[in-house]
Amino acid sequence: xxxxxxxxxxxLVEYELFKLVDYYDPILRTPTQRWNHFDHDPKESEFLAxxxxxxxxxxxxxxxxxxxxxxxxxxxxxxxxxxxxxxxNPEIIDHGFTPSKYQEGCLSYPGLYLKVxxxxxxxxxxxxxxxxxxxxxxxxxxxxxxxHEIDHLDGIMYTDKVSPIKLDQAKRKVKKNLKxxxxxxxxxELIGExxxxxxxxxxxxxxxxxxxxxxxxSTG
Numbered sequence: 001x002x003x004x005x006x007x008x009x010x011x012l013v014e015y016e017l018f019k020l021v022d023y024y025d026p027i028l029r030t031p032t033q034r035w036n037h038f039d040h041d042p043k044e045s046e047f048l049a050x051x052x053x054x055x056x057x058x059x060x061x062x063x064x065x066x067x068x069x070x071x072x073x074x075x076x077x078x079x080x081x082x083x084x085x086x087x088x089n090p091e092i093i094d095h096g097f098t099p100s101k102y103q104e105g106c107l108s109y110p111g112l113y114l115k116v117x118x119x120x121x122x123x124x125x126x127x128x129x130x131x132x133x134x135x136x137x138x139x140x141x142x143x144x145x146x147x148h149e150i151d152h153l154d155g156i157m158y159t160d161k162v163s164p165i166k167l168d169q170a171k172r173k174v175k176k177n178l179k180x181x182x183x184x185x186x187x188x189e190l191i192g193e194x195x196x197x198x199x200x201x202x203x204x205x206x207x208x209x210x211x212x213x214x215x216x217x218s219t220g
Contacts, residue, residue, distance in 0.1 A: 018069035037131035096121035
């Protein structure tokens with residue numbers, strides 16, 4: 001797909017909407033390679049960050065890893081609620097011991113929801129868009145999403161973390177879940193046609209200040 005351009009905060013920013021690879025693509029089982037900021041122009045990091053964020057938003061995901069779109073880089077994006085963060089070379093450096101209560105879905109396997117053993121609280125270290133180190137503590141669903149995406153970057157699928165029996169039970173519900181998802185999407189489109197709403201333009205941070213330049217894309 002060709003590159004596209006958006007105008008944000010006085011900057012023209014290029015990005016690309018990536019295509020998701022098939023669930024059986026071997027790249028999903030291949031550990032990704034660290035992103036060395038010294039080997040890449042800052043514009044390359046910015047392009048990757050923006051493209052992954054836009055792609056995740058396009059597919060309606062809570063997280064997306066580079067290898068899910070066929071790229072071998074250790075980079076992922078996470079929906080933080082009102083913002084989307086890009087995490088270069090993320091790793092979990094500490095965690096609590098309370099198990100998560102959330103079920104997980106995956107853009108690589110639509111309609112399949114699994115209860116995977118995860119921690120409800122983690123401390124994650126990663127590099128921001130221009131290489132600054134960031135350490136962040138997160139809880140709940142965000143913590144689950146980050147653990148899910150780091151597994152992706154390690155070549156591990158969430159289907160690997162449940163028993164064959166539970167996986168088989170979940171697979172039997174996929175068609176029903178997809179049908180329900182389609183119905184919800186149709187209802188939302190109908191509501192949108194009847195009651196037009198106006199979204200605020202997203203914003204990004206593309207500075208190289210001392211403050212860690214998290215890639216920020218407003219979802220509001």
